Amino acid sequence: MKKILMTNAYIKNYTGSEVDTVSIANYFVENGYCVDIFTLDKGYPLLKSVDHRVRVIDYLENEELNDRYDYIWAHHYPFLDFLLFDKKIKATYIHYLSLSSYANYEAYPDYYQSLSLVSTLSYEAKEQNRIEGYDNKYFNIFPNYIMEKELKVLHNAKNKIESICVVSNHVPNEVERIKAIFEKKGISVDIYGKKHIYKLVSADLLLQYDVIISIGKTINLGIALGIPCYVYDHFGGDGYITKKNINNSFKFNFSGRYSRCKYSDIELVENIIQGYGECLKDIEECQKFAKEHFLFETIINKAFENMHKQPMDYEKLYQNYNLLFRKSPLFVRENGIRQNLINKGKLFLQIYYAKDGNYSEKESIKVEIIDKTVKFNSKKFSRSLNFRIDLVNRAGYKIDNLIINGESNSIDKLTTSGLLTVSKSLISMNDDPWVEIKNLNYLELSFNISDYNDEIRNSYYSANYLKVNDLVHAEKYVKGFFKPKLVIIISDKIQPDMFIIKNDKAEVLQAFCNYNFKTNQTIIEIPINSNCIRCFSKVDMNEEKLIFEYNWSRLKKIRRRLFST
Incomplete structure (x- = not known):
């Protein structure tokens, strides 16, 4: 079974590169490959979409990576640097794919000319590469794609708009405002993205709507399904995709940067309603363009064909880029450690x-x-x-x-x-x-x-029931009037083997062992069934120290006996 290692900064949210990585990983395992994904951090909701046969390995688990793979399919150059020069992992063929001309770690590795294949997302990106000084003869176009399995059901267009789907993680203000305007006209609008309905956008979801307002890969899928697509987001946009503008908009990855036309909310509503009929006339033409230019199976077969023309030469790679042995770990190590601290x-x-x-x-x-x-x-x-x-x-x-x-x-x-x-x-x-x-x-x-x-603090500060022992930082809260209870939150300054709660008859009410007490975190709740409650710390088998004494009958005059920590 052929082994493929993929890389992406994160595998946890519904962002472009993350969803792309998971989609391709799932395709590979469905076609008989053994797949690992290396990432800084993994989590939900996206992990739910990962095929159970795919291993998702984060920085802290990087020792689980194999020493050798048949292929590396990489996003985000610092991760490829780390794998090749710090981990010294090798693959017969390496494909590096950049999904943006603007994001920092979507830049190309210094050794891009030494890779089996290097790809960019669009013709616009390829032009940006030329401006930045890259040699474009090395670059393949690997556009946003649609898979054949997504096209089992196609859209049946209506004569008028009844529902609109907006897909964006950065919805412009004017697009936010069109929802209310459309709904007054009896047209429903749903917005999908980080600050709105947050779920994976699929063909089944898009087929529920008459119009899609979005950019990028959502537009690719919408066009292929036969849904009228209106390209607009934070860059402005190209409006409805028709046979007149589809080629140019495609070259700019349906990003809206081809035309960059900005509109007010009123103008957007007018354009969407008035242009709908004209867009419907070109649906079949646009679907044909989609199958010719961004059908995944065609694109990936061509990528593998090109990859196989140039196996990796590691002796030459290491000789020419020796400095990366020292530089390559920096980004991934620092951010891997930082992400671990964030997760804690x-x-x-x-x-x-x-x-x-x-x-x-x-x-x-x-x-x-x-x-x-x-x-x-x-x-x-x-x-x-x-x-x-x-x-x-x-x-x-x-x-x-x-x-x-x-x-x-x-x-x-x-x-x-x-x-x-x-x-x-x-x-x-x-x-x-x-x-x-x-x-x-x-x-x-x-x-x-x-x-x-x-909850406890909010309930009892105002009632003046909170009393704090400043030396020990043990906080006591009285809860309830008819059936009073004492809640104790112990700080990490106290590290005994056991806490013992006794009543005024020296009877043990409760004892707690082997907890790692933390400030404002560990809670003990006991019923108060006597006039006096005493709390002791037991640091060994023989010695007990009184932390505090709580006299229930004299609520406003709490007597404390302190001990040194």
Whole structure:
């Protein structure tokens, strides 16, 4: 089985280069290749679209890369530098593809002339290469494409516009405003992109609309499907694609930079309505152009044909670009470490799956938590599996409405760790709280999440119930009036083996062992059932130190006994 290594800065969001990398990787595995993708960072939602046979390897996992591949298919030159000169990975053939004439790391490697094939996205980009001093005789055009499987169903055009689809991660203000204007005319407008409806744009999605307003690859797909396409975004645009402008707009990657015409919201609405009928007349002509110029299967066959004409000569490459052995690691190493630090500050849901309960990091799915409501849906598995669900990677978070496969699960019926039940909520008591559920052939999960520390602070600062021991930084919160409870958040300045909570009769109410306490993160909640509560730290088998004493009967005069840390 032939092995291909692909590179892209990120594999996590619905951006152009990320979606392109995943689309081609999936094509390769469907056609019998073994595929790895090397990236700085991976995550959801895009990972859900990656074929399970593709290995996505981030910087921290780079030791898992093979020493040799049959092909390297690279985006973003610092990653190719890193692989060739720092990791010393070799491939018989290397294809480098730049997807932009403007982004910094879409530039070409210094040794582009030594590669098997180097490609650019458009004729506009090729001209920009010439201006920047590159030798254009080395450049192939690898345009945005459409795959044959996307064209199983074609669009049936209507006589009038009823619905419009806008696809953009940088929607201009005038386009934002046309939504309200169109809707007053009875025409619905949906906007897809980072700040709007965020999902993968597919042929099935586009076929639901009468007009597409976008740039780039979405236009390629829309034209091939037979949908009227209006090229417009932050550069301005070319208007409706017709047989008159399709060739020139294609040379500029349907970016809007061919004409760069800017319009007001009113002018856009008028142009879209008035030009619709004329655009419909050219639909078949434009579809024919699409099949001739950006059908993926034709483009990639030509790329491999050209690649095979020039196998890599590593002796010559290393001799001519010796300095890159020192320079090449810089970008990827620095940014890989930085991305790791960024990720440590983020919240994640991580789902481990295994047939026998032996869970491992390699057989897990990590999803960044970015909303208060967390949802996850898996595809059906061919067999029943056991799941360990790490609900959040941080202590001190409240989890409500936990629903697994359509059922609200009682926590006492599940195998759990690091979770405390408070009323109907679950509180994460450490950085690795989990529930385990067995024998499922699919997993559908949802819950609400919030910072429990913030909730407590917001509720009790105003009531003046918060008292802080400035030396120990142990924060105490009184909760409720009729059934009072004491909530303790312990700082990382206290590192005992055990915390012991006793009442005024010296009876142990609760004891907590082996936690890595963190400031404003680890929470202990106990019922107050006596007039006096004392909290001790036990640093060895014999010694107990009193952290504080809380006299419930004298709420406004709390007595503390301090100890030195």
